[in-house]
Amino acid sequence: MKWFLNAPGLLVALCLAGLSTSADSVMESATIDGQDDYVPHRYIVEMESLAGFAGKRANMGHSAHADVYHGMRKRGIPFGIDREYNAHGIFVGASMRIESANDVSKLSEIPGVKAIRPVMRIPRPEPVEQHIVNDPRDPHVPPNALSTHIMTGVDKLHAEGLSGEGIKIGIIDSGIDYTHPALGGAMGDGHKVVGGYDFTGDAYDGNNDPQPDDDPLDTCAGHGTHVAGIIGADPVNKFSMKGVAPKASIYSYRAFSCISSGQEDILVQALLRAQADGMDVITVSAGHVNGWTGSTASLVANRIAEQGRVVTVSAGNDGLEGAWYTNSPATAAHVISVGSIYNNFIPAQNATVLGADHPPIPYLRALPLNITGELAIFATSTKPDEDAACKHLPDDTPDLSDRVVILRADTCSMRRKMHNVAKKGGKFFLIYYPEDDPWTLHIGGKSSPDASISGPDGAWLVEQFAAGNEIKLSFSSESADAAFNVPNWLGGRVAFTSSFGPTFDMHMKPALSAPGANILSTFPVALGGFAVLSGTSMATPFVAGTAALMLQAKGRNADVESAMRDLFQSTATPALSLNPGRDLFQTAAQQGAGLLQAHNAVHSKTIVTPAQLLLNDTAHFAPKHTVQIKNTGSQPVTYELSHVAAATVMTLQPNSAHAALGPLDPVDAGADVVIEPSEFTVAPGATQNVEISFTAPKNVDEVQLPVFSGFIKIDSPTASLQVTYMGTVGDLKKQTILETTDAFFGIKLPALRGPDREPVDTSTVPVYTMVKRDHPTVVYRLLFGSPLIRFDLCDKDIDLTPTILRRASAPVLGDADPTGVSTRGLLKQVTHRPRNSEQATSERSPKAVEHFRFYGEFANFTRIPNGEYRILMRALKVTGDPSKAEDYESWLSPIFAVNYPEA
Numbered sequence: 001m002k003w004f005l006n007a008p009g010l011l012v013a014l015c016l017a018g019l020s021t022s023a024d025s026v027m028e029s030a031t032i033d034g035q036d037d038y039v040p041h042r043y044i045v046e047m048e049s050l051a052g053f054a055g056k057r058a059n060m061g062h063s064a065h066a067d068v069y070h071g072m073r074k075r076g077i078p079f080g081i082d083r084e085y086n087a088h089g090i091f092v093g094a095s096m097r098i099e100s101a102n103d104v105s106k107l108s109e110i111p112g113v114k115a116i117r118p119v120m121r122i123p124r125p126e127p128v129e130q131h132i133v134n135d136p137r138d139p140h141v142p143p144n145a146l147s148t149h150i151m152t153g154v155d156k157l158h159a160e161g162l163s164g165e166g167i168k169i170g171i172i173d174s175g176i177d178y179t180h181p182a183l184g185g186a187m188g189d190g191h192k193v194v195g196g197y198d199f200t201g202d203a204y205d206g207n208n209d210p211q212p213d214d215d216p217l218d219t220c221a222g223h224g225t226h227v228a229g230i231i232g233a234d235p236v237n238k239f240s241m242k243g244v245a246p247k248a249s250i251y252s253y254r255a256f257s258c259i260s261s262g263q264e265d266i267l268v269q270a271l272l273r274a275q276a277d278g279m280d281v282i283t284v285s286a287g288h289v290n291g292w293t294g295s296t297a298s299l300v301a302n303r304i305a306e307q308g309r310v311v312t313v314s315a316g317n318d319g320l321e322g323a324w325y326t327n328s329p330a331t332a333a334h335v336i337s338v339g340s341i342y343n344n345f346i347p348a349q350n351a352t353v354l355g356a357d358h359p360p361i362p363y364l365r366a367l368p369l370n371i372t373g374e375l376a377i378f379a380t381s382t383k384p385d386e387d388a389a390c391k392h393l394p395d396d397t398p399d400l401s402d403r404v405v406i407l408r409a410d411t412c413s414m415r416r417k418m419h420n421v422a423k424k425g426g427k428f429f430l431i432y433y434p435e436d437d438p439w440t441l442h443i444g445g446k447s448s449p450d451a452s453i454s455g456p457d458g459a460w461l462v463e464q465f466a467a468g469n470e471i472k473l474s475f476s477s478e479s480a481d482a483a484f485n486v487p488n489w490l491g492g493r494v495a496f497t498s499s500f501g502p503t504f505d506m507h508m509k510p511a512l513s514a515p516g517a518n519i520l521s522t523f524p525v526a527l528g529g530f531a532v533l534s535g536t537s538m539a540t541p542f543v544a545g546t547a548a549l550m551l552q553a554k555g556r557n558a559d560v561e562s563a564m565r566d567l568f569q570s571t572a573t574p575a576l577s578l579n580p581g582r583d584l585f586q587t588a589a590q591q592g593a594g595l596l597q598a599h600n601a602v603h604s605k606t607i608v609t610p611a612q613l614l615l616n617d618t619a620h621f622a623p624k625h626t627v628q629i630k631n632t633g634s635q636p637v638t639y640e641l642s643h644v645a646a647a648t649v650m651t652l653q654p655n656s657a658h659a660a661l662g663p664l665d666p667v668d669a670g671a672d673v674v675i676e677p678s679e680f681t682v683a684p685g686a687t688q689n690v691e692i693s694f695t696a697p698k699n700v701d702e703v704q705l706p707v708f709s710g711f712i713k714i715d716s717p718t719a720s721l722q723v724t725y726m727g728t729v730g731d732l733k734k735q736t737i738l739e740t741t742d743a744f745f746g747i748k749l750p751a752l753r754g755p756d757r758e759p760v761d762t763s764t765v766p767v768y769t770m771v772k773r774d775h776p777t778v779v780y781r782l783l784f785g786s787p788l789i790r791f792d793l794c795d796k797d798i799d800l801t802p803t804i805l806r807r808a809s810a811p812v813l814g815d816a817d818p819t820g821v822s823t824r825g826l827l828k829q830v831t832h833r834p835r836n837s838e839q840a841t842s843e844r845s846p847k848a849v850e851h852f853r854f855y856g857e858f859a860n861f862t863r864i865p866n867g868e869y870r871i872l873m874r875a876l877k878v879t880g881d882p883s884k885a886e887d888y889e890s891w892l893s894p895i896f897a898v899n900y901p902e903a
């Protein structure tokens with residue numbers, strides 16, 4: 001099968017008769033212009049590997065590439081080749097430039113072409129937080145530079161002499177400053193950083209040509225150097241900071257330059273190179289929000305993992321976006337996707353109080369707030385149960401540009417509050433939770449103007465404001481020097497920012513978590529030498545380093561590598577929910593199996609497979625599973641199995657199809673689980689099968705699409721292991737995909753807009769010349785992922801009732817030609833789209849909204865004739881059948897006219 005989705009008959013099913021078969025093949029050609037996460041006119045073409053044929057043709061000098069290029073020339077398809085892939089058994093193909101979508105369609109018919117996928121942009125990996133440190137006494141340095149090793153038992157493995165020696169780890173990132181003394185000082189044989197490749201050069205910006213060479217030195221970005229230190233730093237440094245696998249051999253594959261985003265075709269190249277170079281472990285701290293397993297990079301990462309290499313990939317830092325928002329290629333089924341856990345220590349700053357006799361107010365932030373002078377305070381709420389900032393602030397609100405605004409974190413989303421305050425000029429925020437416990441919310445990024453303070457301090461400031469007392473706060477550098485580390489009561493819990501799964505096909509992402517918030521590691525010498533960074537980017541190399549220790553302990557072989565995820569997941573320890581006062585375990589949709597326990601993973605004598613059970617949604621519920629428990633020890637072991645539910649999370653807002661924002665509230669409503677047998681003794685070397693059957697939680701509202709999860713605990717007198725499960729209550733196929741409200745940007749979506757950006761007026765038919773900007777645009781938002789979005793041109797009086805009806809633009813039914821109507825042809829198609837952000841409040845944010853700009857051409861670049869038309873937009877439901885009309889949401893645009901100027 002070619003393409004991801006072969007959807008023959010789709011148009012026919014929906015738009016009745018009259019379609020040529022060429023429209024069908026054109027449909028698959030998909031122009032993907034205007035989608036900000038695609039690189040325009042670039043495709044990765046996967047080819048049949050000739051290695052599979054009898055070697056004859058290959059011996060005669062043929063290659064899969066030459067055959068396909070020959071076929072393209074013969075059909076007159078102009079193309080450019082950016083790079084070629086030649087990894088037999090994994091991926092053979094090329095990244096190509098092809099201008100016309102029609103040519104892409106023709107290409108799909110050439111023998112030897114297996115699939116054609118668009119090239120995605122991969123954002124440059126950015127930490128949630130970054131602070132460069134020079135001095136061990138710098139307050140941002142966690143008091144115990146090895147706290148993360150202690151949390152996970154890595155320190156014990158080091159004490160046993162494990163160091164990763166003899167294991168090769170490939171780091172795909174922004175390069176490594178191997179001149180750093182803690183990273184060996186040089187690159188080459190006998191050094192810590194042995195080799196690698198630079199696929200980009202410093203100045204590659206995602207649009208210009210990369211300047212590849214053999215030297216993956218990072219002097220400008222820092223991200224890859226930090227990752228390398230987490231894996232392999234030597235402890236001979238002023239912080240005594242040490243990597244997880246300090247004697248592993250590191251190879252650096254530089255796929256991100258100093259600036260801007262990367263491209264998927266380069267990431268694929270780096271993955272294949274790392275595989276070819278014989279890396280035992282490949283780690284990638286990058287990706288793009290996607291939620292599907294469909295990208296080429298996911299596919300390649302998956303095949304490498306399936307062949308027995310360990311591939312670790314970061315889950316992403318979008319925890320505040322809520323569920324169903326995980327990164328690709330971490331989505332690939334066989335890679336180990338990694339979430340982030342808070343370090344046990346957290347940096348804080350003191351703000352000085354002026355105008356009252358009150359001790360300094362600590363706020364949580366790695367860097368002081370960038371505020372000079374003294375600022376008066378302002379509160380949008382003086383009563384506990386109402387907050388003016390949830391709506392537009394009253395007209396008599398003063399200019400807030402020189403105030404620090406105290407916000408209480410409840411009632412409505414923090415983004416909305418900040419947005420409303422910003423409209424009155426507000427720039428600086430202190431956030432508190434109205435609980436007795438200090439709530440260490442830590443969302444303040446390196447440039448964001450917010451920080452959290454304790455509940456009592458927040459309440460005191462609001463009281464002072466309400467009483468009219470003129471309190472001012474100073475964040476000046478004197479008080480910034482007073483920064484300090486506080487034990488983080490969230491230490492060991494999942495970072496707020498760590499992205500939630502599941503994927504839209506109900507895989508558990510992340511697989512597990514590792515320390516990733518407030519992590520000290522190496523940084524390029526030119527940029528200060530050491531830095532404290534936060535994010536799943538930091539957690540991922542921690543797991544990669546642990547995999548190296550495991551391979552050193554158990555031997556480098558494909559069996560150990562394939563078993564790695566099961567070993568990590570079954571020995572991890574689940575983290576508690578973030579919310580204060582709740583003892584529930586955090587949902588596996590954000591933590592996977594929980595915090596990595598390296599020592600237990602390496603030494604467990606009990607082997608549990610599989611270590612994760614995927615229960616899917618209600619419509620595809622998989623209630624029965626068999627787990628094997630093997631005793632590899634020399635003594636009989638008695639096991640006792642029991643069930644512990646994790647918090648169930650409502651992934652949609654109440655009475656709404658909009659995703660709930662993170663952190664998601666935990667609900668105490670677990671599945672019912674029957675374990676058979678639940679107590680037994682296993683002889684040395686023997687295996688016991690256990691049948692586990694699940695009944696999904698009943699007392700939860702499936703309209704809010706609850707995700708439930710939990711752990712089957714496997715306890716023996718000497719160890720405690722677990723199997724993690726996850727499912728959802730509700731039918732993914734029923735989830736609303738298209739935004740139909742005006743909650744965003746004040747207009748009902750989807751909408752057809754003209755060049756003036758105003759929605760098309762349905763009382764008159766607008767006429768577009770299609771010259772320059774004079775064309776219509778469909779503006780839409782996706783509330784949930786969709787495997788397929790397509791736009792077709794229809795006659796203005798098409799007889800079709802779309803699922804989304806709007807009084808003002810309802811189609812004129814009954815006017816239709818009784819012989820049946822057809823669409824005029826495909827305009828555009830995109831596959832495997834993620835949902836849009838519920839947080840982005842500006843239409844300028846590419847994550848908030850999508851546009852289909854209609855330039856007057858079919859997908860095959862044929863100009864449409866003058867006339868009056870509608871655009872039919874359809875979104876396929878998750879798990880929907882592309883050939884069934886009822887599995888789509890559909891929307892018909894108002895009528896518009898195309899009238900080209902006289903030539």
Ligand SMILES: *[C@@H]1O[C@H](CO)[C@@H](O)[C@H](O)[C@H]1NC(C)=O
Nearest residue numbers: 350359360361362482483484
């Ligand atoms: C910060 O302020 C708190 C009081 O609110 C105080 O106990 C602490 O010592 C201060 N820290 C520093 C480093 O000044």
Ligand SMILES: *[C@@H]1O[C@H](CO)[C@@H](O)[C@H](O)[C@H]1NC(C)=O
Nearest residue numbers: 367369370371372446447448
């Ligand atoms: C602090 O704010 C000033 C003024 O807005 C800005 O110019 C400067 O770059 C900021 N510094 C940092 C470290 O963000």
Ligand SMILES: *[C@@H]1O[C@H](CO)[C@@H](O)[C@H](O)[C@H]1NC(C)=O
Nearest residue numbers: 505506507614616617620879
């Ligand atoms: C869940 O069910 C859907 C529909 O059959 C399927 O495509 C998907 O792969 C399933 N997911 C898992 C994890 O089994």
Ligand SMILES: *[C@@H]1O[C@H](CO)[C@@H](O)[C@H](O)[C@H]1NC(C)=O
Nearest residue numbers: 023026824825826858860862
């Ligand atoms: C392009 O697509 C349109 C609509 O499907 C079709 O009518 C037209 O014949 C196609 N043109 C070419 C050159 O294939």
